[in-house]
Amino acid sequence: MPYAKLVTIYGGSGFIGRYIARRMAQLGWRVRVAVRRPNDAIWVRPYGVVGQVEPVFCNIRDDESVRDVMRGADAVVNCVGLLAEVGKNTFEAVQTGGAERVARIATELGVPNLVQISAIGADDSARSAYARTKAAGERAVREAYPNAVILRPSIVFGPEDEFFNRFAGMAKMGPILPVVGAGTRFQPVYVDDVAAAAVKGIRGEAEPGTYELGGPDVNTFRELMVYMLSVIRRRKLIVNIPFWIASMMGGAFGLLQRMSFDLISAPLTADQVANLRRDNVVSGDAKTFADLGIEPMSLEAVVPDYLWRFRPSGQYSDIKESAQYLRDNRN
Template identity: 70%
Template sequence: MSKLVTIFGGSGFVGRHIARRLAKAGWRIRVAVRNPNDAGFVRPYGVVGQVEPVFCNIRDDESVRAVLRGADVVVNCVGVLDERGKNTFQAVQSDGAERIARIAAELGVARMVQISAIGADPASDSVYARTKGEGEEAVRRHMADAVILRPSIVFGPGDSFFNRFAGMPGPVVPLVGPDTRFQPVYVEDVAAAAELAVVGKAPAGTYELGGPDVDTFRELMELMLRVIQRRRWIFAMPFWMARLAAGVFAVLGKVTFGMVKGPITGDQVRQLRRDNVVSEGAKGFAELGIQPAAMEAILPEYLWRFRPSGQYSAVKASAQNLKGGSGRAGFS
């Protein structure tokens, strides 16, 4: 019988790519999620019954224990970018990771892969980064041979980074921390690293995963605008203004019981003060034998829908050239 892997958050952006790769490799996959009915799309990743979404509350011991029984390997992809109700940074990224690792050790699960993030640090003033760091410490404490993957911003079809900014209406792209550096990494490369860890081909330890390019936030937006063939004014919002706006929206969120949600939180402002790149001397893709893909090769494959003429932009540009146009008529 093929081996079984439980993937917490296996229907999320990164998790679904890991699930698809492991299904192709013949693994049986248990996708642990809060809403199995919304994760039915993972079933066709394998043959009938190979990939199954199952309910799990990461905040409850018995719920986690139920989905880990019989598993050979566990992958934890669960994380939150902002807090909602009981799903706080502490509950999900720190306590949740600890609970998974502790119960995995109790049940004799052979290996664990923890998807963390560059910048994870138990001493950080960012609650997101601090709880990511605490989660890593808990995983190492209970599963000493775990593989921890720390990606920079992850991009690819369905991402919440380039898609978010490309889809913004209006002539302005507001940025907080335009000079902050990032090292975006393709989601399939992260999934490939996780697959190596699952099958035991990645030595235990922490790996920081970044793509081949390091760019500032502003440079990333300029690249995105070139890909979608649009002109926008990039507005560099000062940190003091961003903190003020985040504070106002935080108050509005409380008085409206979450109905009003701001575009940025105070914790995200704190994160944007720090570069999000691979640390000097850190293990990464090179040690895993993976050559990461460049953004320029991937972004046009899924951002084309934001172009003025969508999938017909290239045809329209060619027609314009034949008429003696400048070839820039598709920009707006």
């Protein structure tokens, strides 16, 4: 029986990580899913045959913990990232320190391939700490592991996303849908396309370097919300919250979170507001999906398949519309 290669995926039960894990299992690799709470990630096991996909404990802030789960790996992927800081899991500790640690130890152990999941907008001079620490993490990875493949996706969509699902849920309540940065441009990318790009890096089929990953369309935040509302068959007034007001709201929410010792999560942070001030699209001179031989999926091909549950009649919405159409024709 041929030797089955092993990939360690840090954050492998997260949104992007789970899709990478599934693809690698389908290719016959053994998959080690490194997470903080393995018992909460046992649902990844059915991605492969018995024993092929295993969640294991790892604290990305600790050298020995990272090293233990990397031993014997033929490839490593770091998907760990934060949308907001909680306790010891700060942007600096996770997105910079964690990325440096994974890359440094991968070099020490002689791991053949490393993929780092970053984000479009990573920039040392950004207002957002999220973006600055992503950039610092990329720099640390390149210094410790020069042949790394770094992937920078725009906003990622898919059945488990925290973007369309979040705003579709908000649209079920009240006549207004508030947004921050309605004019900010995004280039939404399907999560499984990002996973396909990561697989190229894992298997050594991608040239080392940084790739910016965006879907086929560029839309403003407002345009994305209009499209989302059309998919879920709801009419709402989209109201743009000015950045200065949103910044104060984010600061207040952040204070509330700190005062509750992180028991209450801030629905909006000042750092997220700062990040929304900048467009989130592929730059003109970047390596892209085209350089990987991947044609990305459009929003229209995916989003309706998972947002139907937010329609007024849920799964019966299309049936009711068809029935109404028949009644109208008879009349």
